[in-house]
Amino acid sequence: MELGGKHVVVTGAAGGIGMALIERFHAEGSRVAACDMAIGAAEELVARLNALRPNSATAITADVSNEVGNRTLIAAAEASLGPIDLFFANAGVALGTGLETSEEDWHTAFNVNVHAHRWAAKYLLPEWLARGDGYFCSTASAAGLLSQIGSAPYSLTKHAAVAFAEWLSITHGDAGVKVSCLCPQGVNTAMLRAGDDPGAGPGSSVVRSAGRVLEPDEVAEAVIAGIQSEQFLILPHPEVLTYLQRKTGDYDRWLAGMRKLQARMINTQ
Numbered sequence: 594m595e596l597g598g599k600h601v602v603v604t605g606a607a608g609g610i611g612m613a614l615i616e617r618f619h620a621e622g623s624r625v626a627a628c629d630m631a632i633g634a635a636e637e638l639v640a641r642l643n644a645l646r647p648n649s650a651t652a653i654t655a656d657v658s659n660e661v662g663n664r665t666l667i668a669a670a671e672a673s674l675g676p677i678d679l680f681f682a683n684a685g686v687a688l689g690t691g692l693e694t695s696e697e698d699w700h701t702a703f704n705v706n707v708h709a710h711r712w713a714a715k716y717l718l719p720e721w722l723a724r725g726d727g728y729f730c731s732t733a734s735a736a737g738l739l740s741q742i743g744s745a746p747y748s749l750t751k752h753a754a755v756a757f758a759e760w761l762s763i764t765h766g767d768a769g770v771k772v773s774c775l776c777p778q779g780v781n782t783a784m785l786r787a788g789d790d791p792g793a794g795p796g797s798s799v800v801r802s803a804g805r806v807l808e809p810d811e812v813a814e815a816v817i818a819g820i821q822s823e824q825f826l827i828l829p830h831p832e833v834l835t836y837l838q839r840k841t842g843d844y845d846r847w848l849a850g851m852r853k854l855q856a857r858m859i860n861t862q
């Protein structure tokens with residue numbers, strides 16, 4: 594898919610990967626809607642993008658953790674941009690640790706990391722199926738293909754996000770709905786940095802030890818290439834594919850290796 598002149602919506606766009614995506618889609622010639630629950634920092638970016646190309650960017654405040662928030666967001670984006678060509682469900686939360694995680698955090702993790710994707714798709718698909726065209730991208734994580742040491746909610750919800758993207762592609766791909774799923778390892782954003790806090794568990798140090806921590810604009814670069822080639826799995830860290838192949842090639846060996854890595858991380862904390 595070529596992005597020039599396309600109408601693109603990105604959630605979780607007030608910082609990190611989402612903000613870099615907005616900037617990059619705009620540079621490709623798209624008209625963009627930057628959405629977040631506290632749009633704050635994105636308003637400055639939108640003003641800068643509109644100064645470059647008038648009426649090319651908008652900021653929408655929306656909470657995607659519930660169905661109404663997604664429906665309202667899509668209606669607002671269509672009112673501002675016109676029909677949506679590409680929707681990027683990127684908003685995410687890294688909440689919880691093990692079985693002691695509160696029920697509230699489990700609900701929020703599933704609502705934002707998984708249900709938001711299906712609620713958005715529910716309101717996008719009727720129009721996309723009618724015109725036989727549309728592109729749904731989601732940000733899952735390498736944790737959705739492998740696992741997240743230290744966080745059950747993150748591991749489960751990101752696997753579910755990958756599973757939903759696969760299902761969407763299988764079910765509606767032949768009707769013209771394109772799907773990509775972004776699965777990075779470490780990216781230098783507020784989310785990764787928050788995991789460095791003492792008491793946050795081993796999650797961020799495991800991610801940092803697993804490979805290079807990319808800058809958000811490097812991830813956006815990989816996304817553009819993935820969308821242009823309409824590739825399902827977008828892996829800004831290519832080694833994730835090797836890890837995935839090792840996992841599926843010998844599950845028990847992979848699990849033993851993950852337990853060893855976890856023990857090493859806990860001992861060095």
Ligand SMILES: NC(=O)c1ccc[n+]([C@@H]2O[C@H](COP(=O)([O-])OP(=O)(O)OC[C@H]3O[C@@H](n4cnc5c(N)ncnc54)[C@H](O)[C@@H]3O)[C@@H](O)[C@H]2O)c1
Pocket residue numbers: 604605606607608609610611628629630631655656657658683684685686687705732733734735776777778779780781782783784785800
């Ligand atoms: N940073 C990493 O190392 C990393 C690695 C793999 C995947 N990811 C995923 O990338 C995505 C973007 O995260 P990031 O790293 O840029 O972190 P980030 O914290 O900078 O961005 C996440 C954004 O989502 C928004 N958000 C959270 N809940 C929301 C809600 N209910 N409604 C609307 N917006 C909401 C936040 O306000 C924030 O701006 C997430 O899905 C995250 O899980 C991050």
